[in-house]
Amino acid sequence: MLKYTQDHEWLRAEGDEIVVGITAHASEQLGDVVFIELPDVGREVAAGEEIVVIESVKAASDIAAPIAGTITAVNTALSDAPGRVNDDPLAAWFFRIKPTDPAALDGFMDEAAYQALIG
Amino acid sequence: MTDDPRRTPLYDLHRSLGARTVPFAGWDMPVQYPMGVMAEHLHTRAQAGLFDVSHMGQVLVTPRDGRMETAALALERLIPADVLGLAPGRQRYGLFTNDRGGILDDLMFANRGDHFLLVVNAACADRDIAHLQTLAGVQVTPVADRGLLALQGPLAADVLARLVPEAADMRFMDSRVHAWNGVDLWISRSGYTGEDGFEISVPAPELHSFAQALLDQPEVAPIGLGARDSLRLEAGMPLYGHDMDPDVTPAQAALGWSIPKVRRSGGAREGGFPGDDAVLAELSSGPAAIRRGLRPEGRAPIREGVAIFAEAEGGSPIGHVSSGGFGPSVGGPVAMARLPAELPDGATVYAELRGKRVPAAIVPLPFITPSYKRRGA
Numbered sequence: 001m002l003k004y005t006q007d008h009e010w011l012r013a014e015g016d017e018i019v020v021g022i023t024a025h026a027s028e029q030l031g032d033v034v035f036i037e038l039p040d041v042g043r044e045v046a047a048g049e050e051i052v053v054i055e056s057v058k059a060a061s062d063i064a065a066p067i068a069g070t071i072t073a074v075n076t077a078l079s080d081a082p083g084r085v086n087d088d089p090l091a092a093w094f095f096r097i098k099p100t101d102p103a104a105l106d107g108f109m110d111e112a113a114y115q116a117l118i119g
Numbered sequence: 120m121t122d123d124p125r126r127t128p129l130y131d132l133h134r135s136l137g138a139r140t141v142p143f144a145g146w147d148m149p150v151q152y153p154m155g156v157m158a159e160h161l162h163t164r165a166q167a168g169l170f171d172v173s174h175m176g177q178v179l180v181t182p183r184d185g186r187m188e189t190a191a192l193a194l195e196r197l198i199p200a201d202v203l204g205l206a207p208g209r210q211r212y213g214l215f216t217n218d219r220g221g222i223l224d225d226l227m228f229a230n231r232g233d234h235f236l237l238v239v240n241a242a243c244a245d246r247d248i249a250h251l252q253t254l255a256g257v258q259v260t261p262v263a264d265r266g267l268l269a270l271q272g273p274l275a276a277d278v279l280a281r282l283v284p285e286a287a288d289m290r291f292m293d294s295r296v297h298a299w300n301g302v303d304l305w306i307s308r309s310g311y312t313g314e315d316g317f318e319i320s321v322p323a324p325e326l327h328s329f330a331q332a333l334l335d336q337p338e339v340a341p342i343g344l345g346a347r348d349s350l351r352l353e354a355g356m357p358l359y360g361h362d363m364d365p366d367v368t369p370a371q372a373a374l375g376w377s378i379p380k381v382r383r384s385g386g387a388r389e390g391g392f393p394g395d396d397a398v399l400a401e402l403s404s405g406p407a408a409i410r411r412g413l414r415p416e417g418r419a420p421i422r423e424g425v426a427i428f429a430e431a432e433g434g435s436p437i438g439h440v441s442s443g444g445f446g447p448s449v450g451g452p453v454a455m456a457r458l459p460a461e462l463p464d465g466a467t468v469y470a471e472l473r474g475k476r477v478p479a480a481i482v483p484l485p486f487i488t489p490s491y492k493r494r495g496a
Contacts, residue, residue: 031151031155031156031157031345032155032156032157032158032445032447034157034418034420034445034452035417035418035419035420035445035452037419053419053473055419055420055445057156057157057345057349057444057445057447058156058345059422060420060422079418082418083157086155
């Protein structure tokens with residue numbers, strides 16, 4: 001089951017890790033994505049720390065780590081084909097993170113709450 | 120600017136087509152349609168794109184004595200171009216300069232037999248009109264009752280010829296009046312994309328039906344300001360307020376080509392425009408810095424304001440990006456910046472992006488090969 005952040009990220013628990021991407025709503029707002037810079041694997045990040053640079057035809061944006069933890073993998077395929085974020089935002093994950101706090105996902109929005117947020 | 124943004128006569132059409140609109144130069148304009156900026160850009164280069172540019176200023180300049188020479192020489196007092204030598208039915212590009220030789224605006228001007236038609240930038244239109252009204256011997260008439268469309272792309276001529284057969288005979292920078300369903304269209308074969316195409320002034324009441332007739336053609340898609348910007352950037356065309364402004368001279372903006380010999384030092388109608396001494400001296404000696412093309416390594420766009428350095432570390436900026444973004448047809452980032460003229464094409468400079476210096480090659484403009492329908496072509 002997906003959880004969502006106020007910053008339009010989706011979060012999916014897989015084992016003791018969390019996979020992070022951006023929602024279709026976010027990708028539509030960004031427009032065509034042309035460049036993505038991903039964090040280094042092994043990096044320890046704080047919640048709210050900006051760790052991904054995403055550039056669309058319109059502007060540069062940052063994506064923050066939704067939770068504190070360690071980056072365990074990044075989707076390097078996005079570097080060569082950033083348009084995948086527009087084509088299929090749920091498949092185009094950015095990074096996997098092993099949270100410092102195993103209950104970290106509990107406070108995030110569910111699907112219904114997120115849909116209410118974006119109206 | 121507390122006024123509500125103005126709307127072109129096509130506002131409702133844009134909304135019905137699903138456009139996202141943004142405030143631009145005091146107007147509420149479509150920035151993109153559901154197709155998206157990238158696809159709109161590529162569609163224009165492959166087929167034909169329709170742009171609503173009704174926010175741009177259209178102005179008639181008519182000689183009070185009925186002699187076009189009077190109006191031409193009056194315009195030459197403000198514009199360092201060969202206005203007098205422009206044949207009826209032809210259009211040229213020009214600049215308004217200020218007393219320091221900076222650029223107040225860029226414009227197109229067309230000789231329409233008994234008057235000139237000027238097309239100026241939306242943000243500058245009021246100031247340009249006031250500027251023109253200082254001229255003796257001419258009547259200056261803002262065109263308030265017409266909209267402006269641009270139809271751009273390799274199939275633009277085929278498409279327009281279905282509605283206006285005479286358009287097929289026009290060549291690059293021709294300016295003509297042709298009828299469509301009894302409506303007078305003011306058509307020029309020109310544009311701001313690097314593609315063949317037309318700019319078409321249409322009476323406001325008929326603007327919607329004419330735009331719809333174009334959109335009904337299978338090759339035509341509506342295109343927003345987002346793709347208009349990336350198209351003109353790839354075509355190496357400067358944008359007023361970004362690549363040139365009142366502190367940038369024609370030579371620095373790499374627009375010296377718009378000032379012909381007849382207006383330069385030793386020419387028959389040398390000078391006689393605001394800032395002429397500074398402009399002509401710099402054209403002779405060459406500017407210290409001039410607008411150049413940049414191709415950054417990698418995929419990250421370098422955008423307006425990014426500092427450019429000569430070295431990979433240390434030093435002071437040698438310039439700043441004046442326009443930059445992703446070039447969908449180039450398939451990578453492209454930018455323009457005023458950089459030292461002595462640096463050769465191919466030289467590597469460094470763009471500072473998020474604290475890192477990204478190598479970028481200085482390249483000749485444009486980034487794409489334009490495909491204008493020139494005389495004899």
